[in-house]
Amino acid sequence: xxxxxxxxxxxxxxxxxxxxxxxxxxxxxxxxxxxxxxxxxxxxxxxxxxxxxxxxxxxxxxxxxxxxxxxxxxxxxxxxxxxxxxxxxxxxxxxxxxxxxxxxxxxxxxx
Amino acid sequence: xxxxxxxxxxxxxxxxxxxxxxxxxxxxxxxxxxxxxxxxxxxxxxxxxxxxxxxxxxxxxxxxxxxxxxxxxxxxxxxxxxxxxxxxxxxxxxxxxxxxxxxxxxxxxxxxxxxxxx
Numbered sequence: 001x002x003x004x005x006x007x008x009x010x011x012x013x014x015x016x017x018x019x020x021x022x023x024x025x026x027x028x029x030x031x032x033x034x035x036x037x038x039x040x041x042x043x044x045x046x047x048x049x050x051x052x053x054x055x056x057x058x059x060x061x062x063x064x065x066x067x068x069x070x071x072x073x074x075x076x077x078x079x080x081x082x083x084x085x086x087x088x089x090x091x092x093x094x095x096x097x098x099x100x101x102x103x104x105x106x107x108x109x110x111x
Numbered sequence: 112x113x114x115x116x117x118x119x120x121x122x123x124x125x126x127x128x129x130x131x132x133x134x135x136x137x138x139x140x141x142x143x144x145x146x147x148x149x150x151x152x153x154x155x156x157x158x159x160x161x162x163x164x165x166x167x168x169x170x171x172x173x174x175x176x177x178x179x180x181x182x183x184x185x186x187x188x189x190x191x192x193x194x195x196x197x198x199x200x201x202x203x204x205x206x207x208x209x210x211x212x213x214x215x216x217x218x219x220x221x222x223x224x225x226x227x228x229x
Binding site: 043044101 | 153155
């Protein structure tokens with residue numbers, strides 16, 4: 001079982017829909033990242049969370065440390081939101097605290 | 112947010128040649144830089160971690176003589192793929208951790224470099 005699990009793997013939505021992507025992890029963490037990767041390959045860091053909730057524009061990220069679960073929400077989705085969304089956690093173990101990545105959720109928003 | 116740049120964004124080279132990829136943190140000092148490799152439709156795979164002024168720490172299975180990493184300053188790290196072969200063709204992504212920004216050391220990603228070895 002992977003240490004970071006995302007669901008769903010693939011998601012197709014109509015423009016304007018509210019979208020939720022989930023991330024569950026099994027290790028103790030100091031922080032959780034949500035990343036966005038467009039078809040061209042570049043990765044953008046959307047959020048870094050250690051507790052609670054963050055909002056940026058139409059994007060909202062929440063984390064529940066006790067339940068080891070995070071969600072990324074997109075309100076009023078748009079075709080330009082189509083991308084792969086990756087959850088990554090920084091585990092407590094190890095001296096470097098390297099990120100452990102989920103496999104990503106591929107989102108397609110249709111006009 | 113902070114910016115990490117990579118150069119070149121794509122490169123095509125002949126088998127047997129060496130290719131250098133640069134990673135720069137543009138508006139912060141990167142105490143730690145990471146190099147990742149990504150195969151099509153797969154997640155990022157950490158290759159090595161480098162701290163400024165010290166030798167890189169390579170992940171298991173990554174050849175240090177093949178993938179030379181230099182982190183000469185707080186804003187620049189380079190990855191050199193030596194004697195490249197077609198199987199080295201991949202998408203290489205660097206990432207930098209800003210040691211001074213937050214207590215949790217936020218990490219930023221470069222745009223990636225697509226390497227094709229003919």
